[in-house]
Amino acid sequence: MQRRAAAIYVVFFVLVAAVAFSLTTVAQEPSVSVDGQNYSQGDTISAAGTEWTVNVNDGEGNLSTVNESARFTASIANNSSLLFVNGEYRPAPNGSGGGAGTGTGSPSPSTTGTPGTIGTSVSTGEGANNDSATRFRVVIANATPSNGSAGNASGNATNVTSFTLRQQFETSARLREDPSVADVPLTGENGTQYVRYRNGSTQPLDEYLPEPEVRNVSVGDSFPYKNNSTTVESVNTSGATLAWEGRLTRSQDFEEGSNVTLGGTTYVAQFPTNSTVTLSQNVSGYQAEQAAVTQFNNRILGLWGVVIISLFAAILIVALAYMPVRG
Known part of the structure; x- marks a missing residue:
């Protein structure tokens, strides 16, 4: 009687497992497909006057654009140090009066990104150990505004139009070299x-020490800074601002389901193939279809759980039914 009851339960659990398994085989996963424009490697997209190039490879990619005449600025602080080597100025190494030449890419009219190869190939402090490098300290006189006030809240003075580069000597090294x-x-x-x-x-x-070399620099002067054709744009009592034009490359990476913003419009990326991307404005529709796919996969996992648990229960019942009974 005990084994007969066990056989009934085994048949029941096997039947449950079979039904659950059959559901996993006949269920169809919902597809994610939204309307949009298809792009392949090398295609271009024009948005808000900017042309972007599409790069697609193996189910991912990016959009890139190049501005050959982007505007960049850098600042050099009063009392900071600069190195002059190979005909150009560079920020001095950290710990040597620093604060000189912090670059702030500011392309016109309103773009973001990082400078390209022009003007950014020289790292901070390069040339510090070069015998031909000359160290200069930036000196800006605390000029008094013409109205007699102490200057405005930001420390700017209306009649500051120049600064001085005063040569600095490596005193310890000079003394060591003099026997x-x-x-x-x-x-x-x-x-x-x-x-x-x-x-x-x-x-x-x-x-x-020898008489230090002194160089005067005024607003509008050309200032060879970090391999750039740079101009002194403005001077105030706290520092000077340099400006130049250079190459600016911007890029936006994307993958399946990621958002891309072009010209103020947001698109969602979908890959019909590994070498093609679809950009659609129907972001909410894509998210809804993706949620349906997630729900489907969760249900399939639940059915597989039923299959595994049912088969395990059937095996356990068989094992218990054939255990020897004492007496």
Whole structure:
């Protein structure tokens, strides 16, 4: 009687598993298909006066556009340091008075991105160990506005139109290279630094060092900065602004289901094939169809759970029915 009841339960669970499995085989997954324009590798899209190039490869891609005359700016702070090497200025290494030449790409009229190869190939501090590099300190006089006030809230003064580049010397290196003096300068009671000669005599450090080179730069002057044809755009008491034109490349990556914005319009990307992308404005429709696919897959997983649990229950009942009984 015990084994007969077990056989009935086994048949029941096997039947449940079979029905669940048959449902998984006949169920059809809903498709995701929205109306839109199809694009292949190398196609172009024009949006709000900007032409984008489509790049598609293996089910993903990007849109790219190039502005050959984008506008960029950089700032150099008062009292910061610059290196002059190979006929151009570069920011000095970190820790040497820094703050010089922080680039801020600002293409016209209103685009975003990062500068291209023009003007950005030189890294900060390059040339610091070059014997031909000359270090200059940016000096901007605290000019007084013509109306006698102390300047506006931002620190700008109306009559500041230029700044000075004053040569700086690597004092420690210069002393080490001179065998007639000690490697380290002395500091007097009044704070004045002295050079001590090997014969015991001393000389003020300012008198020992050569006369520093001084260069004056005004608004509108050409300023060779980091391999750019740069112009000094403005000067105030806190620093100077440099401006130049260069190449700006922008790109937007996309994959299946990701959004792309062109000219203020949002599109959703779908890949009918690995080498073709469809851009559709029906973003909400795509999301609804994608949600239906997700729900379908969840139900299929539930049916597979029923198959596995039912078969496991049938095997367990058979095992229990044939266990030996004591007595």
